Amino acid sequence: MRSKQKVLLLTAGLIGSMILLFGYASPPNTPTLPAEEESLQTGLEAFDKMMAVLTHKRCVNCHPSGDRPRQGEDSHLHNFGVERGPDNHGVAALRCESCHQAENNNFSGVPGAPEWSLAPLKMAWEGLSRIEIARSMLNPANNGGRNLEETVKHLTEHELVLWAWNPGVDSEGNPREKPPVPKDEYIKAVKEWAAAGAPIPEE
Amino acid sequence: MMKISFTINKKPTTVEVDGNTPLLWVVRDVLDLKGTKFGCGKAACGACTLHVDGEAIRSCSYAVKFVEGKEVTTIEGLGNADNLHPVQQAWIEEIVPQCGYCQIGFMMATAAMLEKIPQPTDEDIDNNIVNICRCGTHYRMRKAIHRAAEIKNQSPQNQTS
Numbered sequence: 621m622r623s624k625q626k627v628l629l630l631t632a633g634l635i636g637s638m639i640l641l642f643g644y645a646s647p648p649n650t651p652t653l654p655a656e657e658e659s660l661q662t663g664l665e666a667f668d669k670m671m672a673v674l675t676h677k678r679c680v681n682c683h684p685s686g687d688r689p690r691q692g693e694d695s696h697l698h699n700f701g702v703e704r705g706p707d708n709h710g711v712a713a714l715r716c717e718s719c720h721q722a723e724n725n726n727f728s729g730v731p732g733a734p735e736w737s738l739a740p741l742k743m744a745w746e747g748l749s750r751i752e753i754a755r756s757m758l759n760p761a762n763n764g765g766r767n768l769e770e771t772v773k774h775l776t777e778h779e780l781v782l783w784a785w786n787p788g789v790d791s792e793g794n795p796r797e798k799p800p801v802p803k804d805e806y807i808k809a810v811k812e813w814a815a816a817g818a819p820i821p822e823e
Numbered sequence: 824m825m826k827i828s829f830t831i832n833k834k835p836t837t838v839e840v841d842g843n844t845p846l847l848w849v850v851r852d853v854l855d856l857k858g859t860k861f862g863c864g865k866a867a868c869g870a871c872t873l874h875v876d877g878e879a880i881r882s883c884s885y886a887v888k889f890v891e892g893k894e895v896t897t898i899e900g901l902g903n904a905d906n907l908h909p910v911q912q913a914w915i916e917e918i919v920p921q922c923g924y925c926q927i928g929f930m931m932a933t934a935a936m937l938e939k940i941p942q943p944t945d946e947d948i949d950n951n952i953v954n955i956c957r958c959g960t961h962y963r964m965r966k967a968i969h970r971a972a973e974i975k976n977q978s979p980q981n982q983t984s
Contacts, residue, residue: 701949701950701953711947711950712936712939712951714951718878718879718880721885721886722889727845727883727884728845728883728884730866791867
């Protein structure tokens with residue numbers, strides 16, 4: 621081969637190598653989150669969804685900070701002087717079960733679900749921020765000694781909790797407002813939040 | 824329609840009705856016991872109060888299907904002329920009723936309370952007996968409740984040996 625041809629061949633080879641070397645390189649600066657950051661982000665988004673439900677009146681009306689439940693769309697104090705009593709189920713002749721049964725009663729407008737009663741005072745949510753509620757929920761001293769798995773089970777399977785999406789009608793026949801997140805999405809959010817390590821934002 | 828079996832004033836009975844029928848209407852219309860009254864239909868007034876397994880229940884808001892296998896007591900079963908319940912005796916002594924419509928509910932609520940609180944204070948009465956009386960006979964009711972507690976605690980089965 622003549623030297624001119626050799627030079628051309630070498631140059632072509634060099635150019636080709638350069639193309640091969642750099643032509644398939646990654647585009648510059650595509651940001652990717654590390655796996656932990658992505659998981660935290662998912663967890664916090666799930667937290668927002670979950671807390672949108674748990675701070676709704678359908679839940680907080682029976683998680684009072686005192687001895688009186690609240691009721692209604694305006695969360696007024698429950699009529700008739702109904703109160704907590706020694707076991708969260710009312711007093712001797714005025715139990716929760718005197719009026720509330722295991723199902724909604726759409727004739728009288730009285731809501732119902734299994735184990736209808738007030739949440740214990742340690743699970744009081746009335747007046748708490750969503751951060752405070754979440755911290756209380758994760759604290760075994762407050763949540764009835766539950767670990768995270770048991771807390772998730774309670775939040776996603778207990779009939780009284782899930783009643784919020786089947787709250788029946790009031791005594792005028794008006795449907796009660798449901799939480800702002802559909803039930804399936806809420807259940808998914810609780811599980812996602814737990815899977816991400818139950819993160820609670822700093823606020 | 825479903826068959827529901829329970830005891831009513833110590834008598835076994837079976838009814839065949841829509842399970843969601845309020846117990847109030849089964850008691851009044853099927854079992855023909857007219858003592859228990861309809862007042863509001865929304866568990867607000869207590870005129871429909873009777874006992875299920877000894878607990879005060881507002882029967883207008885209690886589906887009859889939940890009473891399967893349970894003991895229901897109405898005012899007719901609380902006592903009778905020959906054997907007055909202490910609450911009935913006290914109510915007579917203190918001449919409590921005015922129109923009388925709400926009184927059955929008050930008496931049943933009182934009887935349920937006295938089983939658990941044999942010597943109620945005025946505060947216990949305020950917290951437990953929340954039925955509505957439009958005639959305003961509350962003052963005599965309070966006296967009768969204290970009197971009923973006295974009678975009950977003096978009765979032979981309550982005497983300690």
